[in-house]
Amino acid sequence: MQKLLTNITLTLLTLFSLQTMALEKEPFTQECFEALQAAGEVVLIDVFATWWPTCKKQQEVLARCRTDNPDADFHILVVDFDKNDVEPKGIVPTL
Numbered sequence: 001m002q003k004l005l006t007n008i009t010l011t012l013l014t015l016f017s018l019q020t021m022a023l024e025k026e027p028f029t030q031e032c033f034e035a036l037q038a039a040g041e042v043v044l045i046d047v048f049a050t051w052w053p054t055c056k057k058q059q060e061v062l063a064r065c066r067t068d069n070p071d072a073d074f075h076i077l078v079v080d081f082d083k084n085d086v087e088p089k090g091i092v093p094t095l
Helices: 002-022 030-038 053-068
Strands: 025-027 043-048 075-080
Touching: 030 043, 030 075, 043 053
Parallel strands: 025 075, 043 075
Antiparallel strands: none
16 A cells, blocks of 8 residues: 555656646746847747636647657747736747
């Protein structure tokens, strides 16, 4: 029984760690964006509002994208629609 509980605990900790790593994000700042661009990094700017259903679904999609593509190297910069007073400049949307 003890071994089973230990295995379940380790599994849950591993899953929690993977989920936490899955969506490493940082707040958007113009300086950070420009530095990442200058370094040739791929940047995804995540503009969201917690109350908007589409944005909630988008978070699930982003998490799945990270999980499904662990070797994909890109940065997620977050702009909270309701809290941030930043206006990203010099952004060219690309897919």
